[in-house]
Amino acid sequence: ETGVTQSPTHLIKTRGQQVTLRCSSQSGHNTVSWYQQALGQGPQFIFQYYREEENGRGNFPPRFSGLQFPNYSSELNVNALELDDSALYLCASSLGQANGYTFGSGTRLTVV
Amino acid sequence: QKEVEQDPGPLSVPEGAIVSLNCTYSNSAFQYFMWYRQYSRKGPELLMYTYSSGNKEDGRFTAQVDKSSKYISLFIRDSQPSDSATYLCAMSVEVYGNKLVFGAGTILRVKS
Numbered sequence: 001e002t003g004v005t006q007s008p009t010h011l012i013k014t015r016g017q018q019v020t021l022r023c024s025s026q027s028g029h030n031t032v033s034w035y036q037q038a039l040g041q042g043p044q045f046i047f048q049y050y051r052e053e054e055n056g057r058g059n060f061p062p063r064f065s066g067l068q069f070p071n072y073s074s075e076l077n078v079n080a081l082e083l084d085d086s087a088l089y090l091c092a093s094s095l096g097q098a099n100g101y102t103f104g105s106g107t108r109l110t111v112v
Numbered sequence: 113q114k115e116v117e118q119d120p121g122p123l124s125v126p127e128g129a130i131v132s133l134n135c136t137y138s139n140s141a142f143q144y145f146m147w148y149r150q151y152s153r154k155g156p157e158l159l160m161y162t163y164s165s166g167n168k169e170d171g172r173f174t175a176q177v178d179k180s181s182k183y184i185s186l187f188i189r190d191s192q193p194s195d196s197a198t199y200l201c202a203m204s205v206e207v208y209g210n211k212l213v214f215g216a217g218t219i220l221r222v223k224s
Contacts (some may be wrong), residue, residue, distance in 0.1 A: 040120065040216065040217075042214030045211045056211055058211065092155075103155030105155045
């Protein structure tokens with residue numbers, strides 16, 4: 001399997017709810033990063049996981065959390081959703097901690 | 113002030129034109145520079161990457177970095193309608209860094 005796949009592609013949630021987004025890394029890639037891209041903006045770094053450990057975090061509150069599994073797939077969890085959490089959530093994987101990231105097509109989250 | 117500034121456009125050019133896309137940045141510690149292309153409803157795709165100052169050419173694309181001016185550019189020669197997309201500059205502090213800092217993206221439209 002090649003490429004980074006994310007699910008679901010679209011999601012609508014109500015303010016205050018919780019959401020889990022999923023990412024399957026490109027084959028052989030052991031590093032995964034999550035980014036939030038608001039409409040008309042560039043992606044913002046949320047955090048990165050390397051070999052199942054968090055390895056760097058951006059300026060996002062603790063209600064944004066993640067996991068990486070032994071097969072290097074990953075989840076992004078967001079609790080207590082706010083309207084401003086509406087965005088495209090991108091997963092990117094790489095081999096090691098190099099900058100050659102491969103991005104998935106993202107999950108479009110709408111909070112109403 | 114944002115760490116990375118990028119003119120959002122849109123930039124509209126006729127087919128065959130030379131396109132110049134630019135970013136400025138404030139963090140002098142950045143040493144690894146990238147350009148990504150993002151089509152609508154897709155994740156970013158890595159086009160070019162350069163380390164420190166200098167030029168790099170790949171087909172119709174040329175990336176330039178001027179660290180003394182904190183200014184990077186992407187030139188597209190013989191632009192095609194298929195080049196119509198959002199172009200994002202990104203940079204990081206470490207060569208094997210875990211956090212990419214993106215510009216807001218420039219929307220490019222190439223008219224046939």
